[in-house]
Amino acid sequence: MTVLKRLDQALSNLGYCSRREVRYWIRDKRIRINGELAKNASQKVDPNSLMVDHQPLDHPGDILIMLNKPLDYVCSHDINEGQRIYDLLPPIWQARNPQVVSVGRLDKDTTGLILITDQSALVQQLTSPKQHVDKVYIVKVEKALDDNIIEQFAAGVQLISETEPCLPAKLEIIDTQTAKVTLNEGKYHQVRRMFAACGNHVVSLHREQFGQYSLGDLAPGEWRDLI
Structure with missing residues (x-):
């Protein structure tokens, strides 16, 4: 079902401008609804019907993407922490409301698949321990692997400073x-700590x-839509 929103709310939530600025954009004939010039900031619209400067909106609906996180990037919005995964995405996404966030995190020294979305319910669903969502990692280690480690992981590794062992x-x-x-x-840091143990x-x-x-075949630093 299509959800109609106020024009100014729709553009503000998608990071295009403030709600106040929408009135000036209408005056300057920058916004079209189903091909027609917008007339009122308060009119209810389907975001999919909007165009700004003759271009359709960037992801007018929900966002769910898969990113191949490169080495040395952090899953943080804090610009003081270095290169962020969000710097690899369209800049306008950082002004969206709800905010785009990663589903879980990968540390700076870990590469690979990270999901990014603006759907809080999906984040909860995919990260809840009750959902038992599998994650698969390729791990290179310092010492030669012994077959005994297969049984150790299957039995549940006891981590240092943890009262309960990991799940199998x-x-x-x-x-x-x-x-x-x-x-x-x-x-x-579960995988690293399991091997350390x-x-x-x-x-x-x-x-x-x-x-x-x-x-x-998604290359490092690239992303792909999942919806």
Whole structure:
């Protein structure tokens, strides 16, 4: 069902301008509704019907994208923390309301699939422990992997400073120092801490799948719409 919004609210929420500025944009004939010039900032509109400067709006509906996060980027809105994943997206998205956010986080030293959305209910759904959403990582470690680690992960690794062990996780050894790990928890730095608890150090960590979504051939720093 199409949700109609006030013209000024629609453009403000999508990050185009303030609600006050919409009146000036109407005066300057910058806004069209179904091809016709807009006349009133308070009129109810379908955002999909709007054009600004003869261009359709950027993502007038909900946002859900998959980004291949490069190394050294942070999942933070704070400009003081360095290169942000949001800097890889259209600048106008940073002014949207609701704000676009990442679904969970990948630390600065981790690459791969991160979901970004403006749907808070979806964030809750995909990050809730009750949903058991699988995440798949490719992990390179410092020391050669022993078959015993498969059983350790399957039994639930006991992390340092944690009272309860991790939930069972699946580990597949790809080669001497590379493994594929599938888990559905989201503890802080969990994969790195799990290997540390088993006496090994993670050299590189890459997430290739989140629930039903897989990176495929998406290049580092690029993103793709999922809706």
